[in-house]
Amino acid sequence: MVKIGILGYGNIGKGTEIAVSATDDMELVAVFTRRNPETVTILTPDVPVVSVNDIENWKDKIDVLVLCGGSATDLPVQTPEYAKYFNVIDSFDTHAKIPQHFANVDKAAKESGHIGMISVGWDPGLFSLNRVYANAILPDGKDYTFWGKGVSQGHSDAVRRIKGVKNAKQYTIPVESALEAVRSGNNPELSTRDKHIRECFVVLEDGADAQQVEKDIKEMPNYFADYNTIVHFIDEEEFAANHSGMAHGGFVFRSGRTGLNKENKHIIEYSIKLDSNPEFTTSVIIAYARAIKRMYDEGHKGCKTVFDIPPAYLCTQSSDELLAKFL
């Protein structure tokens, strides 16, 4: 059994717990929290909730610690810190800061003799894998990534910061005609505006100026100004009823050419459609936690990403079973 610990019990922590419960080869041994453990109730019976201050006492009882904090401030500190005591895995998703995070985790993990795996999920994660495979196979080509339809946390937060907004959800929606243009194999140049629509559902505070709020949203630099943005004003009841879901999805394309005269076009398309973004993300994390345990047992150490892991290591099945069933 692979012994799993969870640090942080939000959506990702809870998703990890559920993902572990769906496996036959893993067990959850503890959930660590920065809160008062007595205030945290988890789904799995008989698993202790422990203060993060006591985490070092668990260092010989856990094979892989899943770090479930946020990428902005938690993981840059936590992943190198806990790699001192544990094999760790995170879903760090600030793409621009991945090289620095990798370097920090690699140093800590190598010093302690552990594995620290970073940026596991679907983007970064499965989408990254598809970009790497497809680029290796079609070196002459163009990559396209589309996100959605799904909630962007960052954009929802940005709308909520506007004066007069009580609550808001922002959906990122890929433009169907842009997807079709990519599928044609003609390698279109697509602007930011061409690729995604942003749709906002906003609950106003009493007395707020709807016209001004809509203008503030649509003209917000970086977040909305470069997009076609649709704003709907709704009441709290409708917000609670229809906009509490965590569905998401996306598309990765590689459109390439082969042939002596580059006369042959090829399209590789990978897409996901998810009812629950956190549950899917943690299902990916848990598969890679299995791989980390195996690689650690083989003597590997340092920082790893999805690019470093042989696919067979994610599976419970033996090599013979994989050959017979999946190859």
Add this chain to the structure above:
Amino acid sequence: MVKIGILGYGNIGKGTEIAVSATDDMELVAVFTRRNPETVTILTPDVPVVSVNDIENWKDKIDVLVLCGGSATDLPVQTPEYAKYFNVIDSFDTHAKIPQHFANVDKAAKESGHIGMISVGWDPGLFSLNRVYANAILPDGKDYTFWGKGVSQGHSDAVRRIKGVKNAKQYTIPVESALEAVRSGNNPELSTRDKHIRECFVVLEDGADAQQVEKDIKEMPNYFADYNTIVHFIDEEEFAANHSGMAHGGFVFRSGRTGLNKENKHIIEYSIKLDSNPEFTTSVIIAYARAIKRMYDEGHKGCKTVFDIPPAYLCTQSSDELLAKFL
């Protein structure tokens, strides 16, 4: 530079040659043939065409030998045989016989200290990879594979063996409504007939009985009897003009559920649309040839499949470049 040899100069041999020419880190050093070498003209200037009888003389001059024979009779013999002298890679695609082929190649390659990689291409190959990743991530779910639209060589051959048929091409076509049913996430049970249509373009011999030929095709057990089959009779001119292409494609789905009560559905869809089946297949082979060279240099040996290779090994880029560009 990775030094590549090619054994067998048909569609796959030629595709390999073109794929190597599109890389910066590989060079073609020789093409080996069972034919009289003087009768074989290749695309790359200054590369020798050599009789396969002399292949052992090249064993220190080649990093990876690409075996381009057929799965029915060539590869079961060739891959274990040449693994005695070279790192080898093949596209063996008889799914049911893969475990036996693996065992034979593994034995030969371990004895000689080489790597023998088998079943590289898109199915088996990239489709297998997607099945493995998706099953590891969504253990509770259902797999679906669709092929096409593209030519099935085996079915085309079967039609050509019918009395009165001069020439024939058979296209396997996925049924659009079946694809949509899978995308719905409802895990439909799909019969053979539900999933694919078979469309045949047939040139008759003079005086042949069209009605009888159509009946013979549609009632052929295993090949056509379980499908909805469409038969078109055309003349040789049209056949030559419109049915000489090598386009192909296909879809792999995993449709799974997560959640404490399995209340959340997730769909992973991978698809390819190819103008040239052999050129795409060999583009995959060449990326894995790069990986084999690297693994061999690290001391690995024995039989490998796509499940065993870390994705980064397929790439020319450094780890740092991969992190920054693709993760």
